[in-house]
Amino acid sequence: MFILVNLKAYPCDPIEVATAARDVAEESGVRIAVSPQAAQIESVADTGVETWAQHVSPNGHGSFTGSTLAEAVADAGAEGTLLNHSENRLKLADIDTAVKAAERAGLETCVCANNPDQIGAAAALKPDSVAVEPPELIGGDVSVATADPDIVTDAVDAAGAVDESVDVYCGAGISTGDDVVTAQDLGATGILLASGVAKADDPRAALEDLVAGL
Amino acid sequence: MFILVNLKAYPCDPIEVATAARDVAEESGVRIAVSPQAAQIESVADTGVETWAQHVSPNGHGSFTGSTLAEAVADAGAEGTLLNHSENRLKLADIDTAVKAAERAGLETCVCANNPDQIGAAAALKPDSVAVEPPELIGGDVSVATADPDIVTDAVDAAGAVDESVDVYCGAGISTGDDVVTAQDLGATGILLASGVAKADDPRAALEDLVAGL
Amino acid sequence: MFILVNLKAYPCDPIEVATAARDVAEESGVRIAVSPQAAQIESVADTGVETWAQHVSPNGHGSFTGSTLAEAVADAGAEGTLLNHSENRLKLADIDTAVKAAERAGLETCVCANNPDQIGAAAALKPDSVAVEPPELIGGDVSVATADPDIVTDAVDAAGAVDESVDVYCGAGISTGDDVVTAQDLGATGILLASGVAKADDPRAALEDLVAGL
Amino acid sequence: MFILVNLKAYPCDPIEVATAARDVAEESGVRIAVSPQAAQIESVADTGVETWAQHVSPNGHGSFTGSTLAEAVADAGAEGTLLNHSENRLKLADIDTAVKAAERAGLETCVCANNPDQIGAAAALKPDSVAVEPPELIGGDVSVATADPDIVTDAVDAAGAVDESVDVYCGAGISTGDDVVTAQDLGATGILLASGVAKADDPRAALEDLVAGL
Numbered sequence: 001m002f003i004l005v006n007l008k009a010y011p012c013d014p015i016e017v018a019t020a021a022r023d024v025a026e027e028s029g030v031r032i033a034v035s036p037q038a039a040q041i042e043s044v045a046d047t048g049v050e051t052w053a054q055h056v057s058p059n060g061h062g063s064f065t066g067s068t069l070a071e072a073v074a075d076a077g078a079e080g081t082l083l084n085h086s087e088n089r090l091k092l093a094d095i096d097t098a099v100k101a102a103e104r105a106g107l108e109t110c111v112c113a114n115n116p117d118q119i120g121a122a123a124a125l126k127p128d129s130v131a132v133e134p135p136e137l138i139g140g141d142v143s144v145a146t147a148d149p150d151i152v153t154d155a156v157d158a159a160g161a162v163d164e165s166v167d168v169y170c171g172a173g174i175s176t177g178d179d180v181v182t183a184q185d186l187g188a189t190g191i192l193l194a195s196g197v198a199k200a201d202d203p204r205a206a207l208e209d210l211v212a213g214l
Numbered sequence: 215m216f217i218l219v220n221l222k223a224y225p226c227d228p229i230e231v232a233t234a235a236r237d238v239a240e241e242s243g244v245r246i247a248v249s250p251q252a253a254q255i256e257s258v259a260d261t262g263v264e265t266w267a268q269h270v271s272p273n274g275h276g277s278f279t280g281s282t283l284a285e286a287v288a289d290a291g292a293e294g295t296l297l298n299h300s301e302n303r304l305k306l307a308d309i310d311t312a313v314k315a316a317e318r319a320g321l322e323t324c325v326c327a328n329n330p331d332q333i334g335a336a337a338a339l340k341p342d343s344v345a346v347e348p349p350e351l352i353g354g355d356v357s358v359a360t361a362d363p364d365i366v367t368d369a370v371d372a373a374g375a376v377d378e379s380v381d382v383y384c385g386a387g388i389s390t391g392d393d394v395v396t397a398q399d400l401g402a403t404g405i406l407l408a409s410g411v412a413k414a415d416d417p418r419a420a421l422e423d424l425v426a427g428l
Numbered sequence: 429m430f431i432l433v434n435l436k437a438y439p440c441d442p443i444e445v446a447t448a449a450r451d452v453a454e455e456s457g458v459r460i461a462v463s464p465q466a467a468q469i470e471s472v473a474d475t476g477v478e479t480w481a482q483h484v485s486p487n488g489h490g491s492f493t494g495s496t497l498a499e500a501v502a503d504a505g506a507e508g509t510l511l512n513h514s515e516n517r518l519k520l521a522d523i524d525t526a527v528k529a530a531e532r533a534g535l536e537t538c539v540c541a542n543n544p545d546q547i548g549a550a551a552a553l554k555p556d557s558v559a560v561e562p563p564e565l566i567g568g569d570v571s572v573a574t575a576d577p578d579i580v581t582d583a584v585d586a587a588g589a590v591d592e593s594v595d596v597y598c599g600a601g602i603s604t605g606d607d608v609v610t611a612q613d614l615g616a617t618g619i620l621l622a623s624g625v626a627k628a629d630d631p632r633a634a635l636e637d638l639v640a641g642l
Numbered sequence: 643m644f645i646l647v648n649l650k651a652y653p654c655d656p657i658e659v660a661t662a663a664r665d666v667a668e669e670s671g672v673r674i675a676v677s678p679q680a681a682q683i684e685s686v687a688d689t690g691v692e693t694w695a696q697h698v699s700p701n702g703h704g705s706f707t708g709s710t711l712a713e714a715v716a717d718a719g720a721e722g723t724l725l726n727h728s729e730n731r732l733k734l735a736d737i738d739t740a741v742k743a744a745e746r747a748g749l750e751t752c753v754c755a756n757n758p759d760q761i762g763a764a765a766a767l768k769p770d771s772v773a774v775e776p777p778e779l780i781g782g783d784v785s786v787a788t789a790d791p792d793i794v795t796d797a798v799d800a801a802g803a804v805d806e807s808v809d810v811y812c813g814a815g816i817s818t819g820d821d822v823v824t825a826q827d828l829g830a831t832g833i834l835l836a837s838g839v840a841k842a843d844d845p846r847a848a849l850e851d852l853v854a855g856l
Contacts (some may be wrong), residue, residue, distance in 0.1 A: 009699075009703050009707075009711045009714070010703060010705075011703040037680070037710065038679070039695075039715045039717070039720075040717075042681065053681075055707070060651075061652060062651055063651070063729055064650060065650050065724065065836075066696045066697030066724070066729065067651050067679070067729075067730075068679065068681065068708075069651045069681075072651070072679045073681045075682075076681040082707065084306060084307075085708060086707075087705055087707040087708065087709075088706075088708035089306070090305060090306065091303045091305050092298060092303070092335055092336070093303050093327070093328065093332060094303075096331055096332050096335070113307070114307065117310055117338060117340060118306055118339070120335075120339075120376065121306060121335035124332075124334035125334075125335050126331060161376075162338060162375075194705070220493060222492060222493050223487065223488075223489050223491070223500070224489060224490070225489040225499075251466070251495070251500045252467045253481075253496065253497075253500045253503070254500055255467050256470050257470060267467075269493070269494030271437075274437075275437050276437055277436050277515055277622070278436060279483070279510065279514075279515040279516050279622075280482045280496075280510070280516035281437050281465070282465065282466060282496075283437045283465055283467075285439075286437070286465045289467070290467040290471075296493065296494070299493040300493075301493040302492075302495075408491070517733045519732060520734045521731050521755070521760060523734055524759055524760050541734065543738070545738055545766060545767050545768060546734055548763075548767075548804065549734060549763035549766040550763070551766075552760075552765075553759050553760070553762075553763050554759060589804075590766060590803075590804055
């Protein structure tokens, strides 16, 4: 399982979370990455943790003021990027272009979407992975362990029907180690979570709980 | 073959084009539709021609000022709608929602996209058809008959790999009857064109030429 | 006072509201307009009521599939247009271009904004009017008569400081005739309302109440 | 005069330009800042040059994946931010919110716009400065020294009519020291330029030429 901690624009200390993630990954052998804002990538990557961007723009070098160039986040130390997160929905054509821009810059890609049809569409764009963010689960009131399990398995089926090589992550509804195991049992090979770690009083303890059942 | 004439925001007389399209469709037996702006749907549909919207919004009834409600264009006489035209690119999530909104309103749907990867993604959203608009062909300087034929066949293959029931239209590079035949030979079951008819001195003659080889 | 009834994408009968608005305007001598979706402008205008678009696009004739051309809505019978409604926020550059497009097509313009700073900015773009939509009032739980009266007077002052010729409408918080009088006393020369009429069991009675105190 | 060098997404070495800008600013006494992408702010600011963001998002801390938080770019070392650059046009409401977000984070703000009406609108949002980017001058084929001088003086007048405390920068058409002097004579108190420095073979020499006449 791959655990990706999205720091969003939370008022957390990105270095504290990054250091905890690096240590728990080393101790547990579980792959864990942290996704800070673009302006924090360099200092987060300097901790040694696997670092992901939250977004890259659908353009290469050129006259694109205000864009988040894939090459620039890669130079700053990012190894992957989220795309089309539910808080940052993109045009279909821009997801396609951004996936290709990220690949040119050597970044792993995870395209988010919120139902099996969109997961199939995202998989058709050939990212490394897709993350299903069912609206029922976004916000965290319901865990994937208690929600209708079809939510994840349908996404796994939809992605697999289009391209079997695309991994499917569970993009919402995860806050405990039990949720991680449930997601794994449903066919997800990774999870995205945010507040469960980024807003935790003790991010290290939260991460240790998440990997405990793996 | 299905011929869909997109009037865009051209300074043409929509009723003149609609009347010509209705007559040529009746005389030739070829299915021809006209796609005017939302404000012109009612008067275009009144001619009896098959009428398509150029876009519908990804929402149902409610507080959506300035939207183009699928139910409203259907009530005005539209039978189908384009979505995600290259001049009106939409977010992936909005294409999905708009396809479903159009279906609820009884509208046929055609999602545009500009390369085989995006065509596969569009097909995954289960519209009735997709239209490939290769950037090489948009603008009309190159006809599909002289361009690399892989442009259309790759789109047909990409859509078919995802959902065999989705029709593939050729969304650019068509201005003559020969182009229509070429598109048909490459596997397209319909064509989108705009200026070749809408800006023609004689729209009826242009349409008659388009259907001549069918 | 000018009363503009925004039908949004509500499931109302636009002809019923339009007919009521036409009759109440004639009987009361108060200026009343109805703003339906683009696809309904032609049939609404046919009733004889003053008809406004909910939006026009920042472009002229040309290759703009899915746009709402100012000339097209004017041809369909619109005499004015809203722009930048809170449900349809536009880029600053596009508001500027759309105001100019609307003026070229002979449409009166009302640019919405939600605080005095934005009202000043909107007034700088030289529309005929601006409408202040304070977030506190949107949705209708609070009426302008009970809210902090500074909300409207600050907007009137902000617009006047930039361009005294721009009218200021009250764009939220109105549902009764008392509210209309309050808005007028605060310096507004018009009001925008939606559900209070469009969703009323008896739109004619709702309109008669609105004009009763004028 | 204030000289702001926008690095856009150019394939330049941001540290080389930053170091040159820092040195020329120190030697000449002219205020010079460099505006890199968000992911490069920290390393650019580490050179000691005044550093500006190219954009900040209209939000504070919270669930805003992919946003460019004003506080985050300030923490990384930025002292100011561009907003609404012609390559990154924003909604009016978002410019307003982003100006306020930047001010909360202690960032100086410069809102770009492309004609006197929009400059007046931008000034109404109370940024520290506005930059006029006349379409005639964007791209650099025409210098402000040879273009119609009304382009800049009209912008200065438009901003002054709304808020005299807002500085006006010349946002296009500058590549030489003579252009800088011309812009100053027309009432601009700063200039934005990009390729003239960022793509120069010798950025230091380009900057020395720009300040030579001051």
